Amino acid sequence: MRDVCGGKDVRARLASMGLLPGVVLEVIVRGPLGGPVLVQVDGTRLALGRALARKVLVEP
Amino acid sequence: MTIVLAGQPNCGKSTIFNAVAGYLSATANFPGTSLSLTTSQVSVAGREVEVVDLPGTYSLTAHHEEAERRALAYLCEAQPSVIVNVVDATRIGRSLELTLQLLELRRPVVVALNMLDEAARKGLEIDTAALARELGVPVVATVAHRGTGLVELFAAAVDAADRGAAPAPPRYDREVEEAAARVSTTLGALAGAATLLPARLAALKLLERDGRVVAALAAHGPALADGVESVVAELEQRRGWPAEQVVSGARHALAHRIENAVIATSPARRSRRERLDVVLMHPVFGLPLLLCVLAVFFVSVFGLGRVLEAPIVRAFELLAAALGGWLPADSAAGAVVRGVVLGLSGGVAIALPYLLPFLAGLSALEDSGYLPRIAYLLDGALHRFGLHGTSIVPLILGYGCSVPAVMSTRILEHRRDRTIAALLATMVPCSARTTVILGLVGAVLGLVPALLVYVVNIAVVACVALALQRRLPGSPPGLVLEVPDLRPPSARTMAAKTWLGLKEFILVAWPALIVASVVLGLLEAARLDARVNDLLAPLTVTALGLPPALGLTLVFGVLRKELALMMLVQALGITAVGTEALAGALTPPQVMAFALFVVFYVPCIATLAALWREAGARAALGAAALTSALALVIAVAGRFVTTLLAG
Numbered sequence: 001m002r003d004v005c006g007g008k009d010v011r012a013r014l015a016s017m018g019l020l021p022g023v024v025l026e027v028i029v030r031g032p033l034g035g036p037v038l039v040q041v042d043g044t045r046l047a048l049g050r051a052l053a054r055k056v057l058v059e060p
Numbered sequence: 061m062t063i064v065l066a067g068q069p070n071c072g073k074s075t076i077f078n079a080v081a082g083y084l085s086a087t088a089n090f091p092g093t094s095l096s097l098t099t100s101q102v103s104v105a106g107r108e109v110e111v112v113d114l115p116g117t118y119s120l121t122a123h124h125e126e127a128e129r130r131a132l133a134y135l136c137e138a139q140p141s142v143i144v145n146v147v148d149a150t151r152i153g154r155s156l157e158l159t160l161q162l163l164e165l166r167r168p169v170v171v172a173l174n175m176l177d178e179a180a181r182k183g184l185e186i187d188t189a190a191l192a193r194e195l196g197v198p199v200v201a202t203v204a205h206r207g208t209g210l211v212e213l214f215a216a217a218v219d220a221a222d223r224g225a226a227p228a229p230p231r232y233d234r235e236v237e238e239a240a241a242r243v244s245t246t247l248g249a250l251a252g253a254a255t256l257l258p259a260r261l262a263a264l265k266l267l268e269r270d271g272r273v274v275a276a277l278a279a280h281g282p283a284l285a286d287g288v289e290s291v292v293a294e295l296e297q298r299r300g301w302p303a304e305q306v307v308s309g310a311r312h313a314l315a316h317r318i319e320n321a322v323i324a325t326s327p328a329r330r331s332r333r334e335r336l337d338v339v340l341m342h343p344v345f346g347l348p349l350l351l352c353v354l355a356v357f358f359v360s361v362f363g364l365g366r367v368l369e370a371p372i373v374r375a376f377e378l379l380a381a382a383l384g385g386w387l388p389a390d391s392a393a394g395a396v397v398r399g400v401v402l403g404l405s406g407g408v409a410i411a412l413p414y415l416l417p418f419l420a421g422l423s424a425l426e427d428s429g430y431l432p433r434i435a436y437l438l439d440g441a442l443h444r445f446g447l448h449g450t451s452i453v454p455l456i457l458g459y460g461c462s463v464p465a466v467m468s469t470r471i472l473e474h475r476r477d478r479t480i481a482a483l484l485a486t487m488v489p490c491s492a493r494t495t496v497i498l499g500l501v502g503a504v505l506g507l508v509p510a511l512l513v514y515v516v517n518i519a520v521v522a523c524v525a526l527a528l529q530r531r532l533p534g535s536p537p538g539l540v541l542e543v544p545d546l547r548p549p550s551a552r553t554m555a556a557k558t559w560l561g562l563k564e565f566i567l568v569a570w571p572a573l574i575v576a577s578v579v580l581g582l583l584e585a586a587r588l589d590a591r592v593n594d595l596l597a598p599l600t601v602t603a604l605g606l607p608p609a610l611g612l613t614l615v616f617g618v619l620r621k622e623l624a625l626m627m628l629v630q631a632l633g634i635t636a637v638g639t640e641a642l643a644g645a646l647t648p649p650q651v652m653a654f655a656l657f658v659v660f661y662v663p664c665i666a667t668l669a670a671l672w673r674e675a676g677a678r679a680a681l682g683a684a685a686l687t688s689a690l691a692l693v694i695a696v697a698g699r700f701v702t703t704l705l706a707g
Contacts, residue, residue, distance in 0.1 A: 045544075
């Protein structure tokens, strides 16, 4: 993960769940009907709404 | 002595609390279930202590999360004797981020390294002694849902509280430490005193630009805040990230360094259970699978209900006969008591067979970790109805009981989202209403019509959601939900939760039923019941086509929804016990109309009170009005459709 394109609140929310710049994200599956993305960070699985997921900038 | 249990969500904290305090805390692999503090007086290691279960929080950087604010506020104000930090052994890195913040509070800390069975299953070997050394506090290994290690844990906690030694605060990297030192010598102490935080923690929060702490400092003089700002700016410049990210990054780095130091092996393989998620949450297969799971759920609950009905009915028949033998046949008192007995036995015999499997099934679903997956699968669909993300949590909780569902709306940030979610959560059938649906429609008309009621309900909730979203515009937040590991539900937890639900039914619904039955009996004796029923006749008879006697049951239903069903027996003057008797007394259109009306109309008093508290008087009254109007329309429609289909 490289960065989050959002304000302080969004950053803090994601950070508290373990999504900080520099961590390794693994996308496991995408949800039905434009639903959330299931990612694995550091042994934890998180469901991220699509819109929110788009704000998370990653590099492979 | 106060022992506080703190930890991230789903770490097993509430399981530990329940193990010592008796089943008081709701535990579910689901956010929003542990939102309020629970306390209990417990005898631990021979001493009387107060144990407090805090809401699960990911961190103490209290931004807008209600649970975090409360947890931090409690920890600062209450000054507990010892903090027991429950850590999920399968995710030490992330859990330690909270641990490190707890260490900053300068209170004795003991770490409970929980879920070691899960860690072992994943091939993780953890050196607890090394962890204790790194953190500078005692670490006790536990497996909470089996009860292992709890005695040692609380003994260690009491010991730490007695010694009263505060652990050394964690040391981050040089730049952060320097910045913190520069701030804390003068300013941190000032801000800390105002906000009840230790100086160093206040300094770190000032660096993070925590609004509350900065405001507390500014109250002493704006120049002080400027002084902090220059330190913060310098830190940002050196590191190239916003300050709060520097601090949280430092904490994260330390947590992971410790994690790597104490874990012996890390698995690269993905276990079977993890691979299951690719199927369960699949974009194409996920929803059909969800429907299958729900179908299995309802069919099992209903099937078990059918099976249980006969023996329960028999038991109550015997009871009614036995009691009937004691009472004088002709006195008014005798009539009232007989009414009560009949009402009680009839009512319970109809409700209990379906309530029991439903509670058991729901607890299994909760414990297995499937509920967050349901939220995940439905999020995409819910978007179209203006419900985003975590708004689904109250809706799912509503299938259990509306009161905790309404309370769980606190996890939503904006007022608008909270109000909408609270209202919709009360429209979904709670277990009491499920009892009515299964026990009346299901038992008399069959499983398919019963399921149809659920489908209609969901459709109506969706329409209301759409309408509300137009009237109250705003953009809801995105979903960020932790999806915990799937695990087979523990029989112990299931039994405890089912018993909890059952206890509530017995301790609250039965007395309510008895009181209501007595009142009804008295009204009947005084011939007043007919008057009330006549008043309600335009509703009950004309619109819904029901026998006039049902008017009063609807009134009682406002107290508790099950009462509407359970009092049918007494109201209709049925002397036999069981659903065949109901089938004889009511026609299919009447059954449908009644059930639909009960499912939708005014939330029960407890729920109205919760709505009033959480969303305000206007929301509560609005809900009452809206739901009653909807109930009328839907029930009438149901009546006519059923008449058409039956005829």
